[in-house]
Amino acid sequence: MTTSQPNGSNLPRTVLGQTGMEISKLGFGGIPIQMVSEDEAVAVIRACVAAGINFFDTARTYTNSEVRVGRALEGVRDKVFVATKSVSRERAKVESDLATSLGNLRTDYLDLYQFHNVATEDALEAIFVPGGPVDFVKEQKARGVVRHIGITSHSPEIALKAIKTGEFETIQFPFNYIERQADELHAEARRRGMGIIVMKPLAGGGLGDSAELARASVKWCASQDVSVIIPGVKSLEEVRANVDAVLSGAPTADELALLERTKQELGPVFCRRCGYCAPCPNDIPVNWLSSAEFWFKRAGWLRMDESHIKNFLAGLECQACGTCESRxxxxxxxxxxxxxxxxxxxxxxVELGKISREEAVAAIVAAGRQDED
Ligand code: SF4
Ligand code: SF4
Incomplete structure (x- = not known):
């Protein structure tokens, strides 16, 4: 059930599954604040608090994100919920991660501690080793250092298995109009009374820079039966835009049509621009190439310049080593x-007249790509 906030903010709030945490349906995702100065990041986080956002998600692996969240929330710690994550799969490392996170976040407890990006059977098994990471975090829960335990994943199969262990109170998974792999696991999580945290409500940047599309996507995600959506923000404008989108209710027919058109354009296999695949050992700009076509469609093909052509030529030389794919x-x-x-x-x-047909064909033949689609 969704109600409005008692603190003067009109942002709708929900309860995070059986944790009992009463949170704003619009939360805060802590990845993009790494890209701005610390003062800007602090201003953005404080603007979120002022707007009524009370759920803040970060991670040990987001470089300076925890430190910035910790600084910004000093003085209001008891009025907000803080979630962070450990990507470690060994007890001693999780122990060290937790201590670092508590220091960075300037707190002596965490509302939610999540096992981060558990993507394989091996990773799931590793955290469940007797006396290992899950047992350690449960001990911290008994001591009150960790209030609740969750898990995050990008793999629907592993996430579903994790949910079925019954050990986690929340599941965090990518979900938006374009990416619907979470439908089944959300149903299972709901059945078990778990909190559902939506990461990548803007398809992890895969929707490009259109404010209209971002607004439609946020509205769609916020109107779904989930506990909280956590779009990453790095500017006051983005905070305002997200708050306004959530307050505007469900998407209009035009916004739904825009989302559907975008989904068709992107097709079933599309890059979310998360950047995890980089760097390539052969210096191929793999994360740029993987989303370049979509970027040109949105930004305009005429923006193609020499640096882009250099990237296409580099991509022809891919050695199929698999490093990027495995990441x-x-x-x-x-x-x-x-x-x-x-x-x-x-x-x-070539069609755009940015390179001669002869030059392009010579490069394709030299790379042995003439017979590929
Ligand atoms: S191709 Fe690279 S940037 Fe795109 S989704 Fe995969 S890891 Fe992320
Ligand atoms: S497969 Fe290997 S060589 Fe090709 S782009 Fe990926 S990392 Fe680079």
Missing amino acids: CPYSLPLTRLIPQYSKKLLLRA
């Missing part, structure tokens, strides 16, 4: 896609 949490078949995208974009550059 992509969405299992994009990058060893096949990178040279394919590069060739396609190079041929587009």
Whole structure:
């Protein structure tokens, strides 16, 4: 059930599953604040608090994010809920991560502690080793250092298995109009009374820079049967836009049509621009190439310049080593896609008159890509 906040804010609030935590349905995602100065990050987080956002999610692996969240929330710690994560799979490392997080966040307890990006059977098994990470965090829960325990994943199969262990109170998974892999696991989580935290409500940047599309996506996600959505923000404008979107209710028919058109344009295999696949050992700008076509469609093909063509030529030289593919949490078949995208974009550059057909064909033949689609 969704109600409005008692603190003067009109933001709707929900209860995070059986944790009992009464949170704003619009939360805060802590990745993008790494990209701005510390003072800007602190201002953004404080603007969130002022707007009625009371759920703050960060992670040990988001470089300076925890430190910034900790500084910004000093003085209001008891009025907000703080969630962080450990990507470690060994007890001693989780122990050390937790101590670091508490220090960074300037607190002596965490409202939610999550096992971060558990993506494989091995990782799930590792955290459940007797006396291992899960047992350690349960001990911390008994001591009151950790109030609740959750898990995050990008793999629907592993997330579902994790949910079925019955050990976690929340599940955090990507979910938005375009990405609906979470439908089944959300149903199972709901059945078990777990809190549902939506990461990547803007498709992890996969929707591009359109404010209209971002607004439609936030409205759609916030109107779903989930506990909280945590779009990452790095500016006061983004905070205002998200708050306004959530306060505007469900998407209009035009906004739904825009989301549907975008979904069709992106197709079933699309890059969320998370950047996990980089760097390539052969210096190929893999995370740029994986989303370049979509970017040109939105930004305009005429913006293609020499630096882009250099990237297409580099992509033709992919050695299919698999490094990037093994890192992509969405299992994009990058060893096949990178040279394919590069060739396609190079041929587009020919159509646009940005490179001569002879030069492009010579590069394609030299890289042995003439017979590939
Ligand atoms: S598969 Fe290709 S693009 Fe990916 S890391 Fe290897 S060489 Fe680089
Ligand atoms: S290819 Fe995968 S890992 Fe790389 S940016 Fe795209 S979604 Fe992220």
